[in-house]
Every structure is written in structure tokens, then in C-alpha cells.
Amino acid sequence: MARSGADSIPAELRQKCSQCSLQELCLPRGLHVHDLERLDSLVLCEGPHHAGDVLVTAGDRFRALYAVRSGSYKSHTIDYEGREQIWGFHLPGELMGLDAIHPEHHLCTLTALDTATVCALPFEKLSEIAGELPKLRSQIFRMLGKSLSEQTTRLREESAEARLAGFLVDLSARLRERGFSERDLHLSMPRRDIANYLHLTAETISRLLARFQSDSLIAVDHREIHLLDLSKLMRRAHREVVET
């Protein structure tokens, strides 16, 4: 967590986008090798964090965007009555902290869900480099636009069933993008967190998973979910049964 001064950063904290396997999912997507090296110069690795560790606390001054390197995180706030509200779960290659750009301080706390690491991208430097690299600039715009359109889909489906089905379908798609099986999900978060994210209760999640299972859509084993019929699940999510 503690880090030495800005200069003389230990070599092991330096991470190279140019050699990262998540290149094509992450910020560097579409950049040329030469330009990638400009990014290499600012990326700092943090972690490993363990389940429950806090990377950023809501209210912290905005310094950097974070790209998940391994494991997963949740972004969440505490509301006026001390209740948690979860805004997103973040997988490797996904950018966190975008909500801090406008107010210049973080709106969300970022907490590790399992053993996880991130790359920190100091925003001032990033913005500077983005001034010179149109592709990087448009990639930042795209990532922002992406989380914008994601937020809009989350609560779009009205019924509890459609929301949970949509959650599973999304997770499946994101795992596939990352080279994992699209049918075997491991949930790194408890039922309560899924419920919170979808504006439901843990009991409802339990009941719905049981219903999906008895309808042969999925097989549930604790936090391992096997998707048996992806297209029926999409229909329950009120999604087009088409690949993205």
C-alpha cells in the first residue's frame, strides 16, 4: 500500500502495457507498439490486495484511473443511512475510477473481492499523453462511453428475474472476452452483493437461482454457476438472442 517517492520506482512495480496479455481489452487497445511504450512509462502496479482490501475510498482525491490486472473488485458507496450501494463488479482489463474525473474526487470506494492487482494510471500524465495520441484519446472516450452505456443497461430490465438473468448473461460475455469459459461462472461476490447491485435482496437472488435451476437454465453449486441454456437465459433477460 505504501509507496516510495515518485522518482526511483522499484522495477518490480513498473508494468508494461506493451507486454500485457490484456492489451486488447484494456486502455491500450488499438495503439501502435511505439505509442504503447509511452504508456509503459506511467503505469504503476499496485497490490496484491486480498478480499475486502480497499484500494480507493469514496472522497479520496482523484489521482489515477485503475485498470484491473488480475482478480476482481467492486465499486460501491455508502449512502446517507450507512447502507452500501454497489455500482459495479470489475474484471481484468476493466477501468475503474472513471466516476472521479468530473468531481475530481472518487465517488465510489473500490474494494477487492478476491486476491487481485491493479495498474494505476496517473490521470494528469495520462491526459498529457492523450493530447498527443489521438487513438489513446478516443480510447479513453470510448471507455467512458462504455461505462455510461453499461450503467444504462443494468436496471433497464424491470423484473427481478430479468435483472438477474441479465447479470449472468453479462458476466458470461465478459468472461468469454477474457478467454474463460462462458458457461462456467465463478461468482467472487456473495449473494448479498449481487442483490445490492441489482436492487434486490439476497433472498430473492436465492429464490431466482433456485427457479432458474429447476427450469434447467443453470446448475448452481454454491458460487459456481454452470449455464446450461444461454439463449433461454438471454430471453429471460429480455435480450436479443444474438452475439455482441
Next chain:
Amino acid sequence: MARSGADSIPAELRQKCSQCSLQELCLPRGLHVHDLERLDSLVLCEGPHHAGDVLVTAGDRFRALYAVRSGSYKSHTIDYEGREQIWGFHLPGELMGLDAIHPEHHLCTLTALDTATVCALPFEKLSEIAGELPKLRSQIFRMLGKSLSEQTTRLREESAEARLAGFLVDLSARLRERGFSERDLHLSMPRRDIANYLHLTAETISRLLARFQSDSLIAVDHREIHLLDLSKLMRRAHREVVET
């Protein structure tokens, strides 16, 4: 709606950010006079549109962002079953079309709610200029981050009452920013649209407005809403009773 070729644009379509009264609310916020003139060179005025006129249709190729100049618009989609979903209402100085940046086509249809005009900001040129003007760049980031954090607040409150109260409080704050009365709201959209936006029904909106009125929080006269007790309204919205 029809416009002549890219060259020789009629003078009356040229609009100048440098002379616009919405400067401080809109994209140019914080730019120097000299830089403002760079923006002047790309802004094109469109309209006037009338209630129901469509500015952009979902699926249209992404060419430009739009800043509301006068009147108001709604952004909405049509879902898998032909049902409308409203994502936002947009007042003068607000940017529309941000959701199109990532997929490079518009996700939302933009429709005028009353007599209204916009400034079109061709994105390619805008992005070019943003490469040279760090302040403009960070302003675009901020506007994106802003709509991100706005989306996250809309459905945050769980009860119907809190959501509608929040809607009124937000509208009031945005009108105040624009120099209008924060207590006298004119709703440019029907109850059905408010309901849709908040994931409720028109009947529920009616009943809640009636309840707020009988609790002396507001006075309702058709689409004119007078806010009698802003701080109680904020409490119903589960918001901190503090100015932004």
C-alpha cells in the same frame, strides 16, 4: 433539417460559443477567449425543432455531439418489445449523444419536447481540437464523467416517492444553475414520460404529486409545479439537505 454541403455554410447557422450566454454551463466552460474561437469554427446550429421532432434516431452513425441551445429534449430507446425507455431530459447547455462515442452509433433517439434548438459539435474535429487544448479535453472528460454519475443517481433511491422527489429536486437545481427560479418548475414532458424515466407508471406519478401536494411540499397546476418546501422534498428524496 436539410443542410447544404460542408463548405459555404450560411452565416446564420454559424453560432459562436464565444458570444453564447450558456458558455459557463456548456462545453466551453473554463476555456480562454482565444481557445473559444477555435470552437466557434466548428459549431453548427440546428433547428428550431418542435415538440416531437426527432434530432437523432437510435442507430444513426455518430458524427457529432449536440449541446442544447434552447428548449429541451429527451433521449430514449425503443426496447425489444417496442416499448420506450427514457434515459434523460436535457436542458440548455447540456450535452447529448455522449453514449454514441463508444459504439460509434447512437444508442438513443433524441426528440424535442418543445420548441428547441441545438449546437452540433462534429466529433472528429472536436477531438482534433481537444488534442491541442488540455482544458477542452478535460472538459469533455468531465461532461462524460458527469453523465456517468448522473445515471447512477437516478435509480439509486428505491421507493417511488424518493425517486420522484429526487427528480423534482434535480430539475430545480438545474434550473437554478441556468438562472431560472428554483421553485417554479415547468414540466415540458407528460406524466407518462416522467414515469417511464423513473421506472414507474403515470398513475403513480399522479398519486405521488397529489400526496406531495396534500403534504404541502408542492403546489401542482397541470405542468406547473411550485416547490413549497425544498428541504423537506430533499429529505423525501433521501438527499443531504445541502447545496451542491
Next chain:
DNA sequence: CGTAGACTTGAGAGTCATCAACGTAAGTGG
């Protein structure tokens, strides 16, 4: 082996949607 937290399942209650009837305002053409 015992405890704490996560998860499941059941019963009852409350909120909001649905359906339906009616009232009101604005616009049209006679």
C-alpha cells in the same frame, strides 16, 4: 468441534402495477 457467516426456504405484508372509469384541456370542423 464449535462458531460465525453465508445461504436457503417459508409465511405474511406492503408497494406499486394493472385495469377501469371518469374528468379536463386543446384543437378541429361544422
Next chain:
DNA sequence: CCACTTACGTTGATGACTCTCAAGTCTACG
């Protein structure tokens, strides 16, 4: 000016869905 139309808005009755509360089971881990 007045019937007529159409869209919008209000109000009431009913019911479904999901939350809350409660009890009990399972799992992980010291």
C-alpha cells in the same frame, strides 16, 4: 360558438411481485 375528437391526467379497486421477518441448514475455518 359548439359538438366532437384525442391526448393527458386523476382516482379507485384489485392483485402480483418482491421485501421483511423468521427459522433452519450448510460451509469454512479456527
